Amino acid sequence: MTRDWWKHLILILGVIVVIAPFYMMVSYSFKSPGEIDRGEGGFFGRQELMVDERCVKLRDPSRDDISTATDRFPGQSDSEIRDALLAEATAECSMRPVVFNYTKAFTEAPLLRYLLNGIIVTASIFLIQVVVALPAAYALAKLKFWGREAVFGLVLFCLLIPVHAIALPLYIMLAKLGLTNTYAALVVPWTISVFGIFLMRQFFMTVPDDLIDAARMDGMGEFAIVWRVMLPTAIPALLAFAIFSIVAHWNDYFWPRIVVTGNRDLFTPPLGLREFKGDGDGSFFGPMMATATVIVAPLIVAFLIAQKRFIEGITLSGMK
Amino acid sequence: MTAVDAPTANPVPRPVTDHATKERRAAWALTAPALILMVVILLVPVIIAGMLSLTNYSLGNESFDWVGTKNYEKLFTRSTYEKMFLATLTYVVTVVPISVGLGLGAALLINSLGRFREVYKTIYFLPVMATLLAMAIAWEFMLHPSIGMINRTLEMGCGTFLENLWPFMAEGCATRFPVWLGDKRYAIWVICFIGIWQGFGFNMVLYLAGLTSVHRELYHAAEMDGAKSAWERFRLVTWPALGPTTVFVVTISCIRAFQVFDTVEAFWPQGGGPNKSTYVMMFAIFEKGVQQNLIGIGSAITMLFLIFVMFLTLIQRWLVERKVHY
Numbered sequence: 001m002t003r004d005w006w007k008h009l010i011l012i013l014g015v016i017v018v019i020a021p022f023y024m025m026v027s028y029s030f031k032s033p034g035e036i037d038r039g040e041g042g043f044f045g046r047q048e049l050m051v052d053e054r055c056v057k058l059r060d061p062s063r064d065d066i067s068t069a070t071d072r073f074p075g076q077s078d079s080e081i082r083d084a085l086l087a088e089a090t091a092e093c094s095m096r097p098v099v100f101n102y103t104k105a106f107t108e109a110p111l112l113r114y115l116l117n118g119i120i121v122t123a124s125i126f127l128i129q130v131v132v133a134l135p136a137a138y139a140l141a142k143l144k145f146w147g148r149e150a151v152f153g154l155v156l157f158c159l160l161i162p163v164h165a166i167a168l169p170l171y172i173m174l175a176k177l178g179l180t181n182t183y184a185a186l187v188v189p190w191t192i193s194v195f196g197i198f199l200m201r202q203f204f205m206t207v208p209d210d211l212i213d214a215a216r217m218d219g220m221g222e223f224a225i226v227w228r229v230m231l232p233t234a235i236p237a238l239l240a241f242a243i244f245s246i247v248a249h250w251n252d253y254f255w256p257r258i259v260v261t262g263n264r265d266l267f268t269p270p271l272g273l274r275e276f277k278g279d280g281d282g283s284f285f286g287p288m289m290a291t292a293t294v295i296v297a298p299l300i301v302a303f304l305i306a307q308k309r310f311i312e313g314i315t316l317s318g319m320k
Numbered sequence: 321m322t323a324v325d326a327p328t329a330n331p332v333p334r335p336v337t338d339h340a341t342k343e344r345r346a347a348w349a350l351t352a353p354a355l356i357l358m359v360v361i362l363l364v365p366v367i368i369a370g371m372l373s374l375t376n377y378s379l380g381n382e383s384f385d386w387v388g389t390k391n392y393e394k395l396f397t398r399s400t401y402e403k404m405f406l407a408t409l410t411y412v413v414t415v416v417p418i419s420v421g422l423g424l425g426a427a428l429l430i431n432s433l434g435r436f437r438e439v440y441k442t443i444y445f446l447p448v449m450a451t452l453l454a455m456a457i458a459w460e461f462m463l464h465p466s467i468g469m470i471n472r473t474l475e476m477g478c479g480t481f482l483e484n485l486w487p488f489m490a491e492g493c494a495t496r497f498p499v500w501l502g503d504k505r506y507a508i509w510v511i512c513f514i515g516i517w518q519g520f521g522f523n524m525v526l527y528l529a530g531l532t533s534v535h536r537e538l539y540h541a542a543e544m545d546g547a548k549s550a551w552e553r554f555r556l557v558t559w560p561a562l563g564p565t566t567v568f569v570v571t572i573s574c575i576r577a578f579q580v581f582d583t584v585e586a587f588w589p590q591g592g593g594p595n596k597s598t599y600v601m602m603f604a605i606f607e608k609g610v611q612q613n614l615i616g617i618g619s620a621i622t623m624l625f626l627i628f629v630m631f632l633t634l635i636q637r638w639l640v641e642r643k644v645h646y
Contacts, residue, residue, distance in 0.1 A: 007429050008436070014426065015443050018517065021458040022446065024469055028461065039472055136354035144340075145347035151355060158362045160630045164579050164602065168609040168618045169365035169372070175379055192357035222346035251451045253582045254602065258610050270453040274586065277457055285461065292454040303449045307442055314448060315525050 028289035032097035036285050047096045055093035061085040104287035114272035121186045122249045129193040137200030138226045158194040171258050185259040203237040243313025269295040373619035391620035403596040404604045412577040415515040420569055423523025431531045444521040456586040459514055463500040471497040501587050504594035511598050514583050523569045530565030571636035601625050
């Protein structure tokens with residue numbers, strides 16, 4: 001330990017740089033606008049009650065409000081009642097900054113909808129990828145057929161093409177089909193994962209032939225073998241692939257940015273955050289950072305719980 | 321496990337030819353969906369991009385003209401695209417070596433530690449997991465000229481010895497600290513910095529995996545042969561053993577670096593930064609092809625992009641096959 005102090009020193013400096021934006025993001029999501037402006041309040045802010053000006057303004061008492069409230073404040077003049085009502089509104093619109101920031105994050109924009117879209121899109125992408133890739137991987141690994149080498153060669157070639165790079169022609173094709181601004185547009189380009197085929201094929205190569213022969217003896221067809229014999233053996237590899245796929249598509253911003261324009265109902269979490277930023281007049285740092293925290297949190301929390309699996313999944317592409 | 325509950329009928333062995341035909345049919349049926357999707361989603365778009373790059377097509381237009389290589393000529397003559405290549409190249413050439421170097425450095429340091437290895441590994445991997453767009457916005461606040469954490473921290477150094485030591489500091493204290501994202505001298509370097517910040521943890525993890533495969537005996541052997549210093553041991557044993565990992569890490573870092581987009585779009589939704597200093601290729605494809613509907617130019621950039629990326633991957637495959645152990 002004493003001998004290693006300099007290593008720890010370097011690594012801790014690195015940790016500070018790596019953590020800084022996370023620290024700031026979470027910290028700002030706790031603080032009031034004033035504290036953010038002046039840079040006070042430490043990590044959690046002082047959490048003094050703050051008044052939501054907009055909420056007060058919305059509740060500005062009208063003439064009707066004042067006349068209906070005369071019962072409650074007998075014998076007072078209109079302006080006195082007005083002041084009393086305003087005081088009430090102010091009291092009801094006061095809240096802790098942390099509550100303010102997070103409620104604003106969910107009420108200013110349909111954040112729940114965005115999160116739901118994120119789940120729908122990542123889940124459908126992963127499921128379709130598996131449904132398409134698993135049978136192909138099995139055929140390429142375990143079945144003998146004329147053209148197998150050619151198909152596998154095509155898989156290797158397609159590994160060279162990053163989907164982001166061909167985004168423009170894909171966008172044109174989808175636009176021609178009238179599919180922009182649909183869930184389909186968000187999902188379709190990712191339905192084929194050549195990497196998934198490659199990975200599962202390598203995995204299936206290690207499955208003993210006896211297992212498959214036994215299944216055939218039992219009269220199972222090839223389709224049944226894929227889903228009832230191969231799938232259960234592939235669970236660990238599939239789990240790693242799931243993490244790889246889900247992390248990539250939850251965080252993806254480029255593709256949704258291209259095919260979804262304006263239709264908020266289809267926004268994925270990063271798009272939602274982007275729009276939140278565009279809307280903000282600059283005084284909305286707190287709620288915006290709360291939104292960012294909500295979007296980043298699911299994957300980070302899952303990662304902290306199952307680090308080994310995540311690192312395995314993300315670095316999958318590094319396996320040979 | 322599932323073989324047990326399957327119906328146990330059909331014990332009669334079928335003729336061999338019948339079986340082979342059946343297997344072939346099943347194989348094609350199983351690969352057909354993947355095959356069709358591969359062609360439609362990956363190959364056809366490449367061909368479409370190649371063809372459209374020779375036209376002046378726009379979405380919504382009924383017809384278009386073939387313009388030959390005019391789009392490509394524009395790419396190599398106009399100053400906008402010169403800036404695009406410069407920005408992309410600056411980014412790749414900066415981010416790849418530094419993020420690979422930091423990844424290797426961190427892996428070596430962490431690997432030599434007895435305690436807290438997992439803690440460092442976890443923390444350094446956090447940016448890889450986090451939504452880059454969200455983190456870009458967090459960085460934007462950090463870099464805010466007046467209320468950002470970075471300039472505030474720098475201001476704390478004013479009036480101390482740092483001012484004498486570091487001209488940048490003296491200048492910043494005398495007038496003001498940089499506006500970072502609004503300054504064309506700094507913009508591209510900020511983007512590079514965030515790229516490195518986000519990516520080096522990924523490289524570190526790959527190197528850590530690579531280090532576990534280096535045999536202990538090799539170090540002993542090297543010591544016997546007179547490799548006394550840590551540097552000698554690294555040069556003679558660790559670095560060659562990490563060869564395959566390095567080839568892979570460099571390639572994947574390059575491909576990722578070419579695809580930088582999120583940070584640029586988050587900071588400068590229009591135009592690609594101050595004086596187009598961060599006008600990277602992905603952003604150019606997005607701006608020209610999608611926003612301005614200049615499909616021809618966008619497709620030409622797409623084709624160049626594909627050529628770069630394919631070239632890199634082919635070099636990697638060649639290296640892996642040639643000299644896995646050099």
